[in-house]
Amino acid sequence: MIDLSTNYLGINLRNPIIVASSGMTSSAEKIAECEKAGAGAVVIKSLFEEQINLETAEMMKSMDYTAHTDAFDYFTGTSKHQHIDEYVELIESAKSRVSIPVIGSVNCVSPGSWIEYAGRLEKAGIDALEVNVFIMPADAEQDSSSIEDRYIAILREIKRHVSVPVSLKIGPHFSGLANVIKRFENNGANGVVLFNRFYRPDVDIENMKIIPAKVYSVQQEISLSLQWIALLSGELDIHFAAATGIHDGKGVIKQLLAGARATQLCSTLYRNGISHIQRILVEVEEWMNRHNFRTIDEFRGKLSRENVRNPEIFERSQYIKALVGIS
Ligand SMILES: Cc1cc2nc3c(=O)[nH]c(=O)nc-3n(C[C@H](O)[C@H](O)[C@H](O)COP(=O)(O)O)c2cc1C
Known part of the structure; x- marks a missing residue:
């Protein structure tokens, strides 16, 4: 009997598939559908700091509070309260409907x-x-x-206000990525999600305009998080969740072999529907059966830098003929 359970952030998940923060987790109904489709957990659509600030600023623009600073504070506070109230309602309603873990998400x-x-x-x-x-x-x-210090300041501030486990979902744009993740760990983070995939701009050359690039990832994008999770998962205690470019069971298995505790999926579920989770779970189970693994712990991190005979494959970044075989 195959056991797909995994411990992520100290929480037991029935399997390593987490529906990533997105429109797919923006209502209690959708979260219930994720559970029904077999997800191990969900991350709710983010509560965006910038959105709250923008909408509050828009509201303020139409009013003149220069003479009444108390009124300004009152309305700013009210607008924020409203956003938080709606988010709290969403959490409460989701929690009353599902038994899988529900992870909240704030954008800072x-x-x-x-x-x-x-x-x-x-x-x-x-x-x-x-x-x-x-x-x-x-x-x-x-x-x-100074930028890294801001991340740490945000983390510390969050840790002062909550006692549930905290993970940071970050992008890859750090010059000292390994060190910054170690600092997250030292400052109380329980997990890190590698990597978020941000809005990207593109150029429409005919109209000479900046336009949004493709919103959904492609499968090839998996290699960035795969490399970094393989490099760091054996060295640090912090839990790693893999994100971006995981589109099928193979992608999930690769990330677990690299050392991920869980995998976050988004684009593939938008494209193939939430029921795709079932197919992915079957693919993972079939692979585990073929390789005689009964639990995920039996193979997690088997291909992390610590556990492979030629770790330089993860460390090299230039094209060297001996590695790629192309002259
Ligand atoms: C339509 C859409 C909405 C998203 N909204 C959020 C969000 O609110 N918060 C967040 O942290 N990530 C958000 N993301 C990013 C996803 O959670 C995910 O990290 C990213 O799409 C990479 O995973 P993928 O390759 O499986 O798509 C969103 C992505 C998409 C496509």
Whole structure:
């Protein structure tokens, strides 16, 4: 009998498939569908700091509060409360309908005061909190350590307000990625999600306009997180969840072999429907049967840098003839 369960962030999941934060997890009904389709857990659509700030700013624009700063504070607070209230309702309603773990998600760009609301998400019943954080390193005046310090400040602030496990969902744009993840671990993060896939711009050359690039990932994008999870999972205690470019059972198996505790899926479920989870689970089970594995722990991390005979395959980044066989 195959056991697909996995421990992620100290929580037991019935299997390693997590429906990633997206429109697929934006209502209690959709979250219930994820559970029915076989998901091990869900991450709810993010509560966006920037969106809250933008909408509050829009509301403020139409009013003149220069003479009444108390009124300004009141309305700013009310708008934030409304967003948080709706999110809390979503969590409560999802938790009343499903028994799989429900992970909340907040998007942060600053260690601002609104983070104190994270405590309300915890009270509403989230099993863990994923912090979707991205600080665009595009300011030529800002050095990398000051940017990394902001990530740490956000993490510390969140940890002050919640006691549920916390993971950080980050992008790959760090010059000292291994060190920054170790700092996350040292500052209380339970997990890290490698990697988020951000909005990307493209260019329409006929109309000479900036347009959005493709929203969904392609399978080839899996290699970035695969490489980094294989490099770091054996060395650090923090739990790794893999994300981006995982489209089928093979992708899930690859990430588990690299050392991931769980895998987050989004694009493939948008394309193939939520029922695709069942096919993926069957594929993983069939592979485990063929290789005589009964549990995921028997093969997790088997191909991490620590466990392979030629770890340089993960460390090399240039095309060297001996490795790729092309002259
Ligand atoms: C339509 C859409 C909405 C998304 N919304 C969020 C979000 O609210 N919060 C978040 O952390 N990630 C969000 N993501 C990113 C996904 O959670 C996921 O990390 C990303 O799509 C990469 O995984 P994939 O290759 O399986 O698509 C969104 C992605 C898509 C396509």
